[in-house]
Amino acid sequence: MEYKFSDKISSLKPSAIREILKATSLPGMIPFAAGNPAPDAFPVSEVQAIAADILANRPIEALQYGVTEGYAPLIAAVTKRMKEKYDIVKEFDSVIITSGAQQVMDLSTKVLCNEGDVVICENPSFIGSLNCFRSYNTKLVGVSVEADGMNMEELEKALKENENAKFIYTIPNFHNPAGVTMSLEKRKKLYALAKEYGVMILEDNPYGDLRVAGEDIPSIKSLDEDGIVIYSGSFSKILAPGIRVGFTVAPSEVIAKMTVGKQAVDVHTTQFMQMVVAEWMTKYDVDAHIEKIQAIYRKKLNLMCDMIDSELGDAVSYVRPEGGLFIWCELPEDVNALEFVKRSAENMVALVPGTAFFTDTAGKSNAVRLNFSTPADDKIVDGMKIIGKVLKEMRG
């Protein structure tokens, strides 16, 4: 049979980048291309104890169907923490649990966008979110990213020129892939512009707790007085990604529609995993655990930055991230990034070329994204030495 696929799925073409990345799963490859949490950042003994307790005392609750909105004690724990610690969850807001934060992107697009509608996003941005928006046949309009976040003049221009823009997608903290954090001034400006143009904001904050330097900046959602911000949160980076538990805080009217959408896509998020997270949040010291993983990532980030400075030196430029998992590294003009990625892979170091992250997949970029959370410390050293050598060879 000759298959005819939908326009929306046909628009998601495997790219040349995917072919390069295929090689990166070879055994022995040093993984600077991934985005996995460090294995020692998982609270393994806590999860063991919690899982055993739940299955011993409440097995049927863990194995039976749950409700679409999520496990009530988890919703309560998330709401409490978000309110008390981050001033998120306003009177007009509700919280639902999602199957990872990726599902927040999916449900937001599903409820807000018709085909052809515009999503405004940082350029570059997280490829998983961009592909999600694309899968609804939306049009992506990119806004440049600076050291302190989105270029606000470009954002206003994008809002002016696109009356059918439905939301602005942003990763304000420790941006993936750019590594930068949006200033408070720009957060306020972004909020004011969204309000002025009647466009919602989708604030994606998977890395917010992974700050290793500098001071916390209030989330855009905490500024929300008008019910225009959808906030996406995740347990992937502070607990574990394999459990696929995220959440969203958004105006109750929007949450009601997202719930109808979620019912149709996966009924509800794994009940057992939701119970594990709820127990972890209520019986253990989440803040102490976050401090522990911040220490792990602080060490790794500093190590990788030191190695960039010593092995790549002045040939490259980067903004030193204050947290998160990624460093965006601009290569010198005389080095082609795709070729650099290819040669690094041949030498057993996996990188992602910057072009992967742009709204226009044919977009030009001469950067690479480096991840420091996945490789062990000694592999950071080894890998940086290797790509330093590759760079020197390519520059003659």
Add this chain to the structure above:
Amino acid sequence: MEYKFSDKISSLKPSAIREILKATSLPGMIPFAAGNPAPDAFPVSEVQAIAADILANRPIEALQYGVTEGYAPLIAAVTKRMKEKYDIVKEFDSVIITSGAQQVMDLSTKVLCNEGDVVICENPSFIGSLNCFRSYNTKLVGVSVEADGMNMEELEKALKENENAKFIYTIPNFHNPAGVTMSLEKRKKLYALAKEYGVMILEDNPYGDLRVAGEDIPSIKSLDEDGIVIYSGSFSKILAPGIRVGFTVAPSEVIAKMTVGKQAVDVHTTQFMQMVVAEWMTKYDVDAHIEKIQAIYRKKLNLMCDMIDSELGDAVSYVRPEGGLFIWCELPEDVNALEFVKRSAENMVALVPGTAFFTDTAGKSNAVRLNFSTPADDKIVDGMKIIGKVLKEMRG
């Protein structure tokens, strides 16, 4: 802010039925409206042992990101069982793991349908699937269900009249809500018609292993020589629904597109839950467990049928199911089904009115769906006596 939602989500309106069902969550309500497995059908001690073993010996694998296609040993176990036991998984097929079978409906529609395309389905059919198809702005075309499955003349007419039909959705075994099983003759005819008109088949088989009488009938997928059948399987009914693990067997080209779609909606299915299912399938006797739950449901189904006969008698008509979880019960013409459901709820028995399951939500039906898996045996007796009394009162 005044929210503008997408056309597709706006089409999923809360119905009058939903209001009636709200009352059914009251404590003390006898649950004939649900579709939950019986609590004693869960392999609790096995899951306890497996979960403890995984978290003791392979915690990082369980907590870290997995691949979108699914946990490789689970894919292997599913492939082996489907091949050996059901002659499913042809040379041209692949298998991926999904977040419950509901996600198979979501991904199938995503990859096959543009807005306005037609999905042909049984009428009545499972409301969760119908709402999923609706959420892509497809047009539903319903085909009547008879005691031996879809009306084939109506199906051919629907195929003739709808050139943009993309797939035929069917629940051939122990249909939800109709309770009927499609004959082998009709399965062959359905396959031949789909082939003739170049339309795919989405075969949803969540209840197939829950046969309590009669002989197994080959799946439509087992007849597939042309790569036109997408098969949806689930662990919700034979293991547990709260873990949200399902799978799909489909032509590799289709699976490749579904994988791209899944990456954008939830990255991957919970790794820990996939590992639990894989261990259960490889280290325990799945067939013995299925026999155990068949015995549980055989008893419950027979009990409810006996109670229908004694309490509702000749006033109603139904096809005695050979398995599954549901009985479709046609009420006498002089009784309004919605009113019957309302009065039953007032007397603490929850039912779903037949109208909930039709492609046209304004469709006429004078049936109710009865579920026998959720209520304890004594509650089946109590509940049937109550609705028998309600029926008598309504008929004066």
